[in-house]
Amino acid sequence: MDEVDGRLVGGLVVLAAVADARSFGKAAERLGMTQSGVSKAIAKLEARLDARLVHRTSRAVELTEEGRALYERVAAHLAGIGEAAAETSKSRDAVRGRLRVNVDALFSRMVLAPKLNEFLRRNPEMELRIETRDRIADLVSDGFDLAVRFGEPAPSALIARRLLEARVLTVAAPAYIARHGRPAHPRDLASDAHQCILAIDPSTGRPFDWEFCRGSEVVPVAVNGRLTVTESGTKLGACLAGFGIAQVIDLGLDDHLGSGALIDLFPDWPDERFPLYVYYPSRNHVPAKVRTFIDFILDNLTAKPRAHPPRKSAGLRKAC
Numbered sequence: 001m002d003e004v005d006g007r008l009v010g011g012l013v014v015l016a017a018v019a020d021a022r023s024f025g026k027a028a029e030r031l032g033m034t035q036s037g038v039s040k041a042i043a044k045l046e047a048r049l050d051a052r053l054v055h056r057t058s059r060a061v062e063l064t065e066e067g068r069a070l071y072e073r074v075a076a077h078l079a080g081i082g083e084a085a086a087e088t089s090k091s092r093d094a095v096r097g098r099l100r101v102n103v104d105a106l107f108s109r110m111v112l113a114p115k116l117n118e119f120l121r122r123n124p125e126m127e128l129r130i131e132t133r134d135r136i137a138d139l140v141s142d143g144f145d146l147a148v149r150f151g152e153p154a155p156s157a158l159i160a161r162r163l164l165e166a167r168v169l170t171v172a173a174p175a176y177i178a179r180h181g182r183p184a185h186p187r188d189l190a191s192d193a194h195q196c197i198l199a200i201d202p203s204t205g206r207p208f209d210w211e212f213c214r215g216s217e218v219v220p221v222a223v224n225g226r227l228t229v230t231e232s233g234t235k236l237g238a239c240l241a242g243f244g245i246a247q248v249i250d251l252g253l254d255d256h257l258g259s260g261a262l263i264d265l266f267p268d269w270p271d272e273r274f275p276l277y278v279y280y281p282s283r284n285h286v287p288a289k290v291r292t293f294i295d296f297i298l299d300n301l302t303a304k305p306r307a308h309p310p311r312k313s314a315g316l317r318k319a320c
Helices: 003-021 024-031 035-049 065-089 105-122 174-180 186-190 232-240 254-259 288-300
Strands: 054-056 061-063 097-103 126-132 146-150 159-172 197-201 210-214 217-221 227-229 246-249 273-280
Touching: 003 024, 003 035, 003 061, 003 065, 024 035, 061 065, 097 105, 097 288, 105 126, 105 146, 105 232, 105 288, 146 288, 159 174, 159 288, 186 217, 197 232, 227 232, 232 246, 273 288
Parallel strands: 097 126, 097 146, 197 227
Antiparallel strands: 054 061, 146 273, 159 246, 159 273, 210 217
């Protein structure tokens, strides 16, 4: 690579740091440069490309439309260059640097949290940032390396890889059953005698629909409920306290089910599934740190992938 190309790549690296930090000062700290050095690098890149890339305000630094478009096109390539350099300087299998992961609260608490110590111990040169979000939004422009989500993927340019299909269980606490009785059939939940805990679908703003599956038989049920939540931990806590019946994903529930704190109400309706996907920007040049984290997730999932193919159904979304 000649000197001019090297300067161009260097300027793009600085642009990526500014885009992520939204501050010349923070970008300078990350890159080991002075703030004036960062400002000059951006100015030279703008002159080279004859385009304004950055808006400078008193509060923050934002990319212009041209700057954002450029960043989105080169971000994955820059990550690949950085990863290749790290691997060459130490070893082919070296994993280092910061990994930023977008996950929902349920997966973070039930699956990741108990295992993060092990992951960071295995990878001492890694810095891991876990952020819980309602949705993926724009993975690249938001600065994330990957995302993990339940539910079928929406159309997107992202690579979506299925990790597993978890069972959806309909559960209640013994205290609830003592007060209201145990429903004999899923259709019983439509009665005013039962109280179901509803969960909001962030993509629609409305409660998820409930349905029950047994082989090819699918039963949708219009359930009743005075409590609606947006977060799975609140739903589980209210269910454990005996307020109502909830639909939950069978991850991290072994202790509750084994102790009898939660009762699986319909074990003879076992075929409702909820898929788990990992998303990342490109199939090509996947950084070693991303591959390592995906492998770690697969190694530590408490529910294993099912052998049978997934059934297409609107009910796949409701337990989120």
